[in-house]
Amino acid sequence: MCRPSYFDVTYSINPWMAPDRPTSAETGLAQWKGLFDTFVELGHDVELIEPVPGLPDMVFAANGAIVVDGKVLVARFRHPQRGDESAAYLEWFGRGGWSEVRQARYVNEGEGDFLWAGGEMLAGTGFRSESRAHAEVREFFGCPVTGLTLVDPRFYHLDTALAVLGDRKIMYYPAAFSPESRAVLAERFPDAILAEESDAAVFGLNALSDGHNVVLPRAATGLAAQLREHGYRPLGADLTELLKAGGSVKCCTLELRT
Ligand code: ARG
Numbered sequence: 597m598c599r600p601s602y603f604d605v606t607y608s609i610n611p612w613m614a615p616d617r618p619t620s621a622e623t624g625l626a627q628w629k630g631l632f633d634t635f636v637e638l639g640h641d642v643e644l645i646e647p648v649p650g651l652p653d654m655v656f657a658a659n660g661a662i663v664v665d666g667k668v669l670v671a672r673f674r675h676p677q678r679g680d681e682s683a684a685y686l687e688w689f690g691r692g693g694w695s696e697v698r699q700a701r702y703v704n705e706g707e708g709d710f711l712w713a714g715g716e717m718l719a720g721t722g723f724r725s726e727s728r729a730h731a732e733v734r735e736f737f738g739c740p741v742t743g744l745t746l747v748d749p750r751f752y753h754l755d756t757a758l759a760v761l762g763d764r765k766i767m768y769y770p771a772a773f774s775p776e777s778r779a780v781l782a783e784r785f786p787d788a789i790l791a792e793e794s795d796a797a798v799f800g801l802n803a804l805s806d807g808h809n810v811v812l813p814r815a816a817t818g819l820a821a822q823l824r825e826h827g828y829r830p831l832g833a834d835l836t837e838l839l840k841a842g843g844s845v846k847c848c849t850l851e852l853r854t
Pocket of ligand 1: 609610613653656658659707709755756841842843844846847848
């Protein structure tokens with residue numbers, strides 16, 4: 597995770613970002629701290645990367661890399677405003693403990709667009725990561741990659757429209773995907789939880805599951821009820837300040853799979 601010490605909305609690279617609307621770094625930090633505490637209470641080991649002044653979106657650590665089996669593919673951002681974040685992640689992972697670290701050749705926004713679904717990678721494209729990046733991920737990690745196309749600009753990263761809940765279990769918002777991708781998802785994940793528009797619109801799918809506990813934005817009450825029906829334990833987090841930059845629970849979290 598990355599403490600939002602320099603959080604602000606100073607540019608707009610997704611429809612949620614309105615630089616004219618006031619934001620509070622203090623509120624952002626307090627909300628982020630609430631999420632951090634939730635993860636610690638759930639027993640996770642949380643590592644921190646130092647925030648860099650001038651990189652207000654760095655709080656969205658999910659975008660920094662993809663980490664599977666100790667191998668690290670560091671992001672290559674689409675927009676120049678976030679470009680310098682890659683160097684910070686290369687430096688952090690370069691401190692050691694990883695079997696291989698390199699930066700992606702093609703535009704690849706890390707776990708924003710690449711979600712590990714136990715043995716296979718679900719990969720988003722349409723707004724940020726290029727489809728050439730999907731092939732690069734397949735080669736680098738030696739895993740099957742299922743490409744999915746996003747079509748609604750509000751859901752510009754895969755992790756805003758789909759979350760992996762556990763082995764072969766996902767939840768997603770169908771209308772965020774192209775008809776072809778919707779068909780792929782329906783066929784591959786027939787017992788997925790399908791989110792309503794109202795829950796997707798408060799970023800309810802930007803959630804993190806450990807297989808039982810699912811941390812998700814507090815406002816996604818319909819989705820929380822659905823999760824409960826399916827045997828999960830939803831835990832609501834308030835990250836409304838960070839949503840002004842188009843991010844929430846999952847965006848703030850990069851999973852380190854050793
Ligand atoms: N403002 C950031 C951007 O547009 C938000 C990133 C959210 N991260 C995520 N994993 N979806 O890039």
